[in-house]
Amino acid sequence: MEEVVITSGRNLPHIDPYLSIWGWEIPVYLFLGGLVAGILFISALFYLQGKSNEMKSAVKITPLLTPVFLGAGLFALFLDLEYKLHVFRFYTAFRLESPMSWGSWTLAAIFPLSVIWSLIHIDSVFPNFRFPLVFVNKLISVFKNYAKVVAWLLIVFSILLGIYTGILLSAFNARPLWNTAILGPLFLVSGLSTGVALSILFSRNEHEKKLLSKIDILAIGIELFLITHMFMGLLASTQVHIDAANLFLGGQYTAVFWIFVVGLGLLFPAMLKLIELRGIKIPVIIPSFLVLAGGLILRFIIVDAGQVSSWIK
């Protein structure tokens, strides 16, 4: 028997008895960041392949939402800061070893890129739309000349953004559940999957819907593979890592994870998409909504469970 008691009294807010320093803001941001990374990646990819017209939703329509999503995500991050007046401090330093520093500089790059990318495409989605200021319209035509460069930059920064949302957590050795390098690729692929799911919603083109559905099924398959590997890695590691995996394998997060993330967020929508590809009509909103909700819940659960997992408690 071993009984550990803190006898001097210690009840640090949001640290004891379990860490709860990150509430809804961080998972919402991680979800929106991943979603934006997914949308911009497929948009830039299909653009560079010259498929702008046949993949209109993925390339032109859905990216118009990315500045809004990124803005909302950044605002959530800002709300999480305990010393909001010092937010500028992220941009007075670059710390090579800090994933959060990489993330803040990546966001500083991808936010303007998402705005430029939206400006490039806004007139092909809303043909009669013109900015009341002449110089903005002139600026847009300049951007259009460099669309290819912007697309390549988007490929690079969207992958960085998508991976970083996972690496941010996996760099914390102190929280055994997070301390697995699989989180980077898992959140990247999950972001891609949610981005594709949103693009399908705005598509009016059967060919595009089918191709995007196939990409989403592939992404879901990779996600399931990575989730399996995450548990294999944790279970093959030290006792605290095994305890962390057990939070999902019989512990307090078991039901919510396997039902809402793996069941309703991955397997069920993948099945619906497979049925649809065989020609049976299913309202497109159902699988897309499930994938998006699954992605959001995944981040909530990982952020929460990671804080519960610990070396000492």
Add this chain to the structure above:
Amino acid sequence: MARYAMVIDTRKCVGCSGCVVACKTENNVPDGLCRDWIVEVLKGKSPNLQLEIRSERCNHCENPPCVRCCPTGASYVNEDDFVLVEKSKCTGCKACIASCPYDARYVHPEGYVEKCTFCIHRVEKGLDPSCVEACPTRCMAFGDLEDPKSEVSTLLRSRPYKVLLPQAGTKPKIYYLL
């Protein structure tokens, strides 16, 4: 360039919490928060029981994850191996709190992150940290590991010791004499 560390004798510590009160007073730690605390570990099965009492705080690790993950450089290691927080650079992002396997940090009500400083303001004047000074059983020693004649070096040579969570890889610098 000193390498300051603390040595705590678990056989002398009676768990009186004097160090906790001394730290709160010395450093004006806000209500409800603490930079050090007492842990009692009871092992075995009655009647064969063993009790270990430890005064715990930031371990001023040689491989500090809190410093590595800090995005602004607010968490840093000074030239004497103190792990410190520069509050004017701290955004309160809480990455350092998540990175600390000992849960030694907290958010000050004003928004920046705080923790044990080894009472650097006292050490600079040649004094011991307040917890060491206040200890009625003299179970704590503070000093430079680079100096072979210092009390900490002598104690570590003369007695078996352990550190907390060596498997976390942080190389802590608070040593517990067994």
